[in-house]
Amino acid sequence: MYGPLVGFLFVWTNTLILNPGGLAAISLYCSEYIVVNIHNGYAKNETELQEDLANRSPYVKAAFAILIMGIASLVNALSAELGDKMNQLFAVVKVAAIGVICSIGFYWLVKGEWAQFETPYVSSHSTLNGAINGLMLSMWAYGGWSFLSWVTEEIVNPDRNVPLSLFIGISVVCAVYILFNFAIFCGPIITHEISDSPFILIYAKTAWGGWGWFFATFCILTATYGAVSSNTISTTRFYHACARDGHLPRALSLCLPSRSTPIVAILFNFVCTAVYIILGKHAADVVDTVMYAQWVYFVLVFAGLLLLRYKRPNMRRPFRAPILIPIIQTVLSLAMVLSPFFEESTTSDTYLSNLGKKYGAVVGSILTGIPFYLLCIYRPTRLDVSDKLSGFLVHCCKRVGFQ
Numbered sequence: 001m002y003g004p005l006v007g008f009l010f011v012w013t014n015t016l017i018l019n020p021g022g023l024a025a026i027s028l029y030c031s032e033y034i035v036v037n038i039h040n041g042y043a044k045n046e047t048e049l050q051e052d053l054a055n056r057s058p059y060v061k062a063a064f065a066i067l068i069m070g071i072a073s074l075v076n077a078l079s080a081e082l083g084d085k086m087n088q089l090f091a092v093v094k095v096a097a098i099g100v101i102c103s104i105g106f107y108w109l110v111k112g113e114w115a116q117f118e119t120p121y122v123s124s125h126s127t128l129n130g131a132i133n134g135l136m137l138s139m140w141a142y143g144g145w146s147f148l149s150w151v152t153e154e155i156v157n158p159d160r161n162v163p164l165s166l167f168i169g170i171s172v173v174c175a176v177y178i179l180f181n182f183a184i185f186c187g188p189i190i191t192h193e194i195s196d197s198p199f200i201l202i203y204a205k206t207a208w209g210g211w212g213w214f215f216a217t218f219c220i221l222t223a224t225y226g227a228v229s230s231n232t233i234s235t236t237r238f239y240h241a242c243a244r245d246g247h248l249p250r251a252l253s254l255c256l257p258s259r260s261t262p263i264v265a266i267l268f269n270f271v272c273t274a275v276y277i278i279l280g281k282h283a284a285d286v287v288d289t290v291m292y293a294q295w296v297y298f299v300l301v302f303a304g305l306l307l308l309r310y311k312r313p314n315m316r317r318p319f320r321a322p323i324l325i326p327i328i329q330t331v332l333s334l335a336m337v338l339s340p341f342f343e344e345s346t347t348s349d350t351y352l353s354n355l356g357k358k359y360g361a362v363v364g365s366i367l368t369g370i371p372f373y374l375l376c377i378y379r380p381t382r383l384d385v386s387d388k389l390s391g392f393l394v395h396c397c398k399r400v401g402f403q
Helices: 004-041 045-056 058-078 080-110 128-141 146-155 158-185 200-207 210-244 263-279 283-311 322-344 349-367 367-374 382-398
Strands: none
Touching: 004 263, 004 283, 004 349, 045 283, 058 080, 058 210, 058 263, 080 158, 080 210, 080 349, 128 283, 128 322, 146 158, 200 210, 210 263, 210 283, 283 322, 283 349, 283 367, 349 367
């Protein structure tokens, strides 16, 4: 609809930023809580724990994050069916664990613990921009609504099951998010401020006793590893399909015959994610860049749906969403992309500098795909050397048994 160049730039941005950056962020979050528990094993008190966390080496987190990503990649390389079953197992365990937390919250509520609701937490920095960033983080946390279409070829009866999965999945996630936050408020008030990352762990220990710390850790590790595994499946299928259609090097479309898994795409995904992990070290920094790059394209996607309704009203649609939904999503997407420019602190030189770096990195990464498209993809200007290099990579991969 927008033309082959915009389509390629979407592939380029996903390959360069969104997919490896998102997986790196989740892996770093998972490793963060592993490191927290290692420090908690010998920290004598909370103050000492906070000091240990402040002085911990980011390279330790990076090492654990790469290990987590390596395990997920290995499982998905061994068998697509094994990876799918592991995802189902982690999803069930994750929802069950959150159910236990919600049950504890209702137990506190029955006991009459209403103090958190009577004096809720109020931030002195609450702004509309902060609310939009919170919404953006929530939408990023459940990426299934945007990644599901990447594995359509492996879904039975996709015309029925894709929209059904979206409806059930989004409904369950919304319910779980609301109930989980409700459960957190049903409990003793923490009278001191906790600013470091393991807030949920310290809260669980304060509200639920000694076992709360370890149970919350189990929930977080289960959720984050499950997300790494499921994102590995969808991301590698994305590379595989794009390479098969000629938008990425053909070598990424090769599979391991005995396993029927896109092994080259899995290896490529692991290497790119490991680079992001090493360069990023802090999950929050990676997430910030990934989110803004992602929502630039979501604006085009939702606006494109409106254009298709106008230009091709009789087009076959297995599932037809009410027109109000893409209208709302287009407006929200624009608000998410433009919200930093309307922050109250936009007059600050530091804020403008950080904003310029953030958007400069996103826009710059997108624009670097244009020369690559002209030299390697677009036939009238494509160089012969790109075809020879792609053929050489395919030849090398086939020599080691990939097909």
